[in-house]
Each structure stands twice: as C-alpha cells, then as structure tokens.
Amino acid sequence: MAEHRATVAGLLGRTPAVRLPLADCLGLALAEDLTAPIPLPSFDNSAMDGYAVRSVDVAGASQDRPVELPVAEDVPAGRTDLVPLQPGTAHRIMTGAPVPPGADAVVPVEHTDAGTERVRFLSAAAPGRNVRKAGEDVTEGATVLAAGTELGPAQLGLAAAVGRAELAVHRRPRVLVLSTGSELVEPGARLQPGQIYESNGIMLAAAVREAGGEAELLRFVPDDVAEFRAALSPRLSTVDLVLTSGGVSAGAYEVVKDALAEHGVRFTKVAVQPGMPQGAGRYLGVPVVTLPGNPVSSHVSFEVFVRPALRAAAGHAQPHRPRLSAELAEAVRSPRGRRQYLRGDHDPATGRVRPVGGPGSHLLGSLAVANCLIEIPEQVTELPQGSTVGVVPLR
Numbered sequence: 001m002a003e004h005r006a007t008v009a010g011l012l013g014r015t016p017a018v019r020l021p022l023a024d025c026l027g028l029a030l031a032e033d034l035t036a037p038i039p040l041p042s043f044d045n046s047a048m049d050g051y052a053v054r055s056v057d058v059a060g061a062s063q064d065r066p067v068e069l070p071v072a073e074d075v076p077a078g079r080t081d082l083v084p085l086q087p088g089t090a091h092r093i094m095t096g097a098p099v100p101p102g103a104d105a106v107v108p109v110e111h112t113d114a115g116t117e118r119v120r121f122l123s124a125a126a127p128g129r130n131v132r133k134a135g136e137d138v139t140e141g142a143t144v145l146a147a148g149t150e151l152g153p154a155q156l157g158l159a160a161a162v163g164r165a166e167l168a169v170h171r172r173p174r175v176l177v178l179s180t181g182s183e184l185v186e187p188g189a190r191l192q193p194g195q196i197y198e199s200n201g202i203m204l205a206a207a208v209r210e211a212g213g214e215a216e217l218l219r220f221v222p223d224d225v226a227e228f229r230a231a232l233s234p235r236l237s238t239v240d241l242v243l244t245s246g247g248v249s250a251g252a253y254e255v256v257k258d259a260l261a262e263h264g265v266r267f268t269k270v271a272v273q274p275g276m277p278q279g280a281g282r283y284l285g286v287p288v289v290t291l292p293g294n295p296v297s298s299h300v301s302f303e304v305f306v307r308p309a310l311r312a313a314a315g316h317a318q319p320h321r322p323r324l325s326a327e328l329a330e331a332v333r334s335p336r337g338r339r340q341y342l343r344g345d346h347d348p349a350t351g352r353v354r355p356v357g358g359p360g361s362h363l364l365g366s367l368a369v370a371n372c373l374i375e376i377p378e379q380v381t382e383l384p385q386g387s388t389v390g391v392v393p394l395r
C-alpha cells in the first residue's frame with residue numbers, strides 16, 4: 001500500500017513554474033515565497049468616517065460639554081496631498097483616507113454634530129483611536145505566503161494588496177485519461193446487450209481537474225493492444241501522466257497489462273480494497289498509472305494513489321486531503337489483510353459516520369451519495385458501533 005503510493009508519487013516530477021495573472025491562479029500552488037514590497041496598511045489611515053484630531057484637543061468632550069473645533073480640511077479616501085493637522089483644528093476624514101501628520105485619533109461622525117465648517121465633538125478619543133497604523137497587518141519585506149501555498153481567494157487578495165499583478169505558480173499537470181474496454185459505449189447511444197455506458201473516463205477526468213490538473217480524455221479504446229498503443233503514442237509527448245482505466249487484472253484481454261508490462265510498467269496486487277490490481281511505471285519515458293476498471297476501484301485508487309501525487313507534482317505543500325476521526329454509527333466487518341476504503345456518509349455536526357452501500361467495487365450508485373471514505377486498517381476485521389475510525393472527506 002505505502003510502497004505503491006511511493007512508486008506513484010516518485011513517477012511525477014514537479015511541474016515547471018510559470019508566471020500567471022492573479023485571475024488565473026486560483027487553486028494553484030505558489031512556486032515562490034511571496035514577500036511584501038510594501039507594508040499593509042501602507043500608510044496610517046482612518047478606520048471610521050469622522051474627524052481626525054489631536055486627542056488632547058477633544059479631551060473631556062461629552063454630550064453635556066461638547067468641544068468645538070474648526071474643520072480645516074476634507075480628506076476623502078484617495079486624497080494624495082497630505083496637509084498636516086494644526087493644533088486646535090479638525091480634518092473631516094473618511095474610512096481608508098490618510099490620517100494627517102499631527103492627528104493621533106479619529107472621532108466617528110456619530111459622536112459629533114457632523115459639521116462641515118465647524119464641528120462639535122460629543123465624546124473624547126484616546127490616542128490611536130480609529131487609526132489603522134501602517135504595517136500593523138504586514139510589515140514591509142515580510143514573507144506573507146510560503147512557496148507551496150495553495151492560492152485561494154484570500155491569498156490572491158493579499159497578493160493584489162501588496163501590489164502583485166502576477167505570481168509564479170506551478171503549472172497544472174497534464175494528464176491523459178484513457179479508458180479501455182470493448183464493452184464501452186458513449187452515454188446517450190443505444191446499448192446492445194452486453195454493452196455499458198463509459199463512465200470512468202468522465203469521472204477520472206473530473207477527478208484530475210478537481211485535483212488541479214488538466215485532463216485530456218480518450219474514452220473508447222477497445223481491448224486490443226495495437227489499437228491501445230496507437231491511441232496512446234501520438235499523445236505521449238504532451239502529457240505529464242497517462243492514467244488508464246481497466247484491463248489490468250488476471251483475465252484474458254487485459255489490454256493495458258498486455259501493452260505495457262513488456263515496456264517496464266509494473267503490475268502488482270496492492271493490499272487495498274477496492275483497487276487491488278494496480279500498475280505504475282513509464283511507457284516510452286512517460287509516467288503511467290493504470291487503475292482498475294471497476295468504477296469504485298478506479299475512483300478510490302485515484303483518491304488514494306494518484307491525487308496526492310498529482311498535487312505534490314503541482315507544487316502543493318499539502319498534497320493530501322485532511323483526515324478526520326469520526327465515530328462509527330454502525331458496526332462494520334472487514335476482511336483481514338487488505339486496507340478497506342468504505343464509502344461513508346459523514347456528518348461533521350455530530351462527528352459520526354455511517355457506511356453507505358456495500359464493499360462491491362461496481363457500486364457506483366452508493367459512491368455517488370457518499371461524502372467520504374472510511375479507512376479500516378489491514379489487520380482490523382471487526383469494529384463495533386461507536387468505534388473511532390479515520391475518515392477522508394471527499395467534498
């Protein structure tokens with residue numbers, strides 16, 4: 001299990017760094033430490049709409065004994081010429097506008113009569129009140145995001161706030177998803193007896209994209225070695241990974257195994273259920289991971305082996321999904337010797353998880369209503385209701 005995971009992870013190198021506009025960086029991993037060329041805030045500014053004052057000038061002001069000052073300047077946000085505040089005067093100031101030199105507090109407009117020529121203060125203000133100090137959030141030169149950080153909305157906002165228009169990020173890994181099987185038919189077409197609709201390709205391509213990769217999908221490769229190689233070869237030069245589904249177990253017509261084993265791709269049985277038959281290696285120099293064809297096996301083994309490897313290749317410092325502990329809502333049994341990934345319904349509110357569907361790796365219906373995988377270790381055969389189990393939320 002751990003060995004196969006390491007093999008798959010070892011196949012993929014980091015994708016190169018590229019500079020992209022911020023709007024194209026969502027979900028990607030930073031390829032550089034982001035430092036702040038300016039502090040944040042970049043200048044002392046007002047937290048409130050009101051009046052900038054010297055706190056000593058409004059000391060003792062109250063509802064009953066207002067203090068009145070002349071309004072010498074009007075400072076909206078965006079005003080760039082800073083006029084110092086003279087003692088005994090006030091500047092009308094708006095939220096985000098620069099606090100003038102000489103002022104040490106802002107009195108909110110609600111604590112005044114809102115005058116424009118002269119203003120009456122109905123309360124005092126301690127020094128520093130409602131002033132957002134330069135650098136109190138981010139100091140100039142500080143590393144604000146480390147390389148490997150996933151760029152979400154807040155991280156992109158911060159990059160813009162410190163003045164960056166572009167960032168160096170790892171480009172998305174390019175994955176060719178190739179589903180094999182002579183029984184597979186395009187969804188929407190008429191099914192002959194013995195045929196099924198192709199579903200792994202669309203599922204795996206979506207999983208690749210969800211993991212942060214780019215997917216090219218090739219869906220109807222028949223169980224024929226020559227046709228399989230012919231489909232694969234012209235695409236090898238443009239992809240970082242080939243991900244196949246089907247044709248890897250023990251029967252006849254195992255097209256993936258038959259086409260790739262002699263080229264050095266290693267096929268093994270991994271002590272995991274679902275997802276036992278696996279293959280990994282290089283075909284003509286290009287990393288290949290071969291997933292079993294049963295839909296649940298395909299999905300789960302993508303989650304367990306491929307997703308973390310893809311995310312690590314894309315530069316993510318945290319390639320794994322978070323793993324939680326939860327309380328089993330019902331007892332489970334598990335065969336010895338293979339780590340089980342049961343499909344589960346996890347309720348974060350109660351911390352309880354209930355297995356959904358059975359262990360069969362064709363049970364796509366129950367996979368689709370599950371929101372997590374429940375991990376049962378290899379040596380565990382029975383767990384009573386109320387046991388603590390590891391849970392990997394899938395969405």
Ligand SMILES: Nc1nc2c(c(=O)[nH]1)N[C@H]1C(S)=C(S)[C@@H](COP(=O)(O)OP(=O)(O)OC[C@H]3O[C@@H](n4cnc5c(N)ncnc54)[C@H](O)[C@@H]3O)O[C@H]1N2
Binds near residue numbers: 201
């Ligand atoms: N004698 C043995 N038989 C099997 C073994 C074994 O060890 N000995 N392992 C079983 C396990 S476990 C799995 S998992 C499957 C893996 O099979 P393959 O990877 O060879 O996949 P196929 O035989 O091509 O297909 C299996 C199953 O999945 C359906 N399938 C395949 N591709 C798609 C697709 N793109 N969309 C929808 N459904 C797909 C296919 O029709 C089969 O029903 O082998 C067991 N057998």
Ligand code: MOO
Binds near residue numbers: 272273
């Ligand atoms: O490993 Mo198979 O994936 O048990 O169904």
Ligand SMILES: [Mg+2]
Binds near residue numbers: 247249250253293
């Ligand atoms: Mg097979």
